[in-house]
Amino acid sequence: NHWTVRRRLQRGEHADWLLLDSNQHAVVLEVSGVDGTDHVGTRLNEKLRQVAQCPLPKTTKAACVVELQPPRVQMRTV
Secondary structure (H helix, E strand, O other), rough: OOOOEEEEEEOOOOOOEEEEOOOEEEEEEEEEEEOOOOOOOHHEEEEEEHOOOOOOOEEEEEEEEEEEEOOEEEEEEE
């Protein structure tokens, strides 16, 4: 499976990227970074609530949080 970037989303679309998956289904992705560890997923849950507001129809909505120290990535779909 892979994602291809279709376009950068605009302010008010509540996400960063519009992607297409390997089956040509649309995915909207919000990406965020934090300096430390998102221990209880607070930032990830915040970003999931944000991307859930994206008005684009028929899309999978996903959020990704990059923890910079120590390096780690968390990702979930709505």
